Amino acid sequence: MKIYLSPLIICFFFLSCGKKNKVEKAVEEIPVEIKVDRFDKAFFETKPEDLNQLKKQYPYFFPAGTDDAVWIEKIQHPQWRELYAEVQKKYGDFEPVHQEIETLFKHIKFYFPKTKTPKVVTLISEMDYNTKSIYADSLVIVSLELYLGKDHKFYQFPEYIKQNFESSQIVPDIASSFIQTKMVPDADKTFISQMIYLGKELYIKELLLPEYTDAVRMGYTPEQLAWCSENEGYIWRYFIDKEMLYSVDAKLVPRFLSPAPFSKFYLEIDNESPGQVGAWIGWQIVRSYMKNNDISVNELLNKKAKEIFEQSKYKPKK
Structure with a gap:
């Protein structure tokens, strides 16, 4: 079976690579000598x-x-x-x-x-x-x-x-x-806000560590990262169905945001899941926001979570 790529997709691919290469070339020229x-x-x-x-x-x-x-x-x-x-x-x-x-x-x-x-x-x-x-x-x-x-x-x-x-x-x-020294605290303590706060950190980490894998950036094993990717739609649907996004229940932090042996859905899948799946979802939301909005890293740091979420056009993989 032959796979055909449209000229638009090919053009987008090379533009993305060109932008990345331009950044990395500029980075290489910055003089840094650390003792x-x-x-x-x-x-x-x-x-x-x-x-x-x-x-x-x-x-x-x-x-x-x-x-x-x-x-x-x-x-x-x-x-x-x-x-x-x-x-x-x-x-x-x-x-x-x-x-x-x-x-x-x-x-x-x-x-x-x-x-x-x-x-x-x-x-x-x-x-x-x-x-x-x-x-x-x-x-x-x-x-x-x-x-x-x-x-x-x-x-x-x-x-x-x-x-x-x-x-x-x-x-x-x-x-x-x-x-963490650059992060701007958000007075909004809703679950979605805390997810996006951690998502900002992971997005900036991605920029600072372009040669590292998502698993290493997240502190996951490759298997844990694969689980999140495969279950992204399910995780998101669970958060929505349980009306968690705008909840200020402090118990959601250890369940889905803090380092833990697994996330606590209180279902059979718990033992298969890694901890911090809420932070991983927050990362995907911020990624989607940055893909759809032309702003700098410093502007991202100062953006309110509510605005990021509403303008992210985030759609989890099913």
């Missing part, structure tokens, strides 16, 4: 007698009032030493990640030109998965102990959390932390 400071190495390779010198170099990692004995004990403790050895095994060469971070900040400077070029500091912290990678204006802090691979023996976490303890999530986590 990586391996505090994890500096800390665990410091001798006790040199601790004061280290504290002067990194004052923000040494809270006032903490006795030096605490730091020395950590440097010498067998379990911390073992963790450091595992991090070194994985990230003795940080250069591939370093290059990806520089590429990310080229994209950030393209869309947000006034952004400062930060310094990246790597460390080994307390396995707080809520602060894996943090963007803080002049610093990007990466906790390397949380990117050793989801099956690492040190991880005693639920599967849905540790599935993103992969090196492939370092740069997406930095991107998310950066985007």
Whole structure:
């Protein structure tokens, strides 16, 4: 069977590719040079007698009032030493990640030109998965102990959390932390508004990480992403039939927006579904809005969710 493409479709395809290539060419020309400071190495390779010198170099990692004995004990403790050895095994060469971070900040400077070029500091912290990678204006802090691979023996976490303890999530986590500094809070607490708020973040993440897959951007496995795509129409119909879109029920957040092992439809499909399907739907709504409206990223950030939804022309796949 032969498939014929109309000249209009072919023209649209090449115009889209041309626009994308033009952006990427401009991004490549933006000069970005990021310094990586391996505090994890500096800390665990410091001798006790040199601790004061280290504290002067990194004052923000040494809270006032903490006795030096605490730091020395950590440097010498067998379990911390073992963790450091595992991090070194994985990230003795940080250069591939370093290059990806520089590429990310080229994209950030393209869309947000006034952004400062930060310094990246790597460390080994307390396995707080809520602060894996943090963007803080002049610093990007990466906790390397949380990117050793989801099956690492040190991880005693639920599967849905540790599935993103992969090196492939370092740069997406930095991107998310950066985007959150640009997001404009919306006083509207309806479910549709909260979906679109998260959808904005994912859309901008898509722009900043064009070479990454949707699954990695979302923090999904390929199978989880496929489930959402295959069930998009059903999810949307469920939200409408249950009159959820304009609900302000706070319980909808953990059910469909927050990280979770699965979304809670309270049906047999629950165990097949990934968490955060509401955020994924919000992403599709924002994608549809941006496809049908010619506005900048900064304008998108300031648009009210209600306006985005009404002008999105969103139609889920059946």
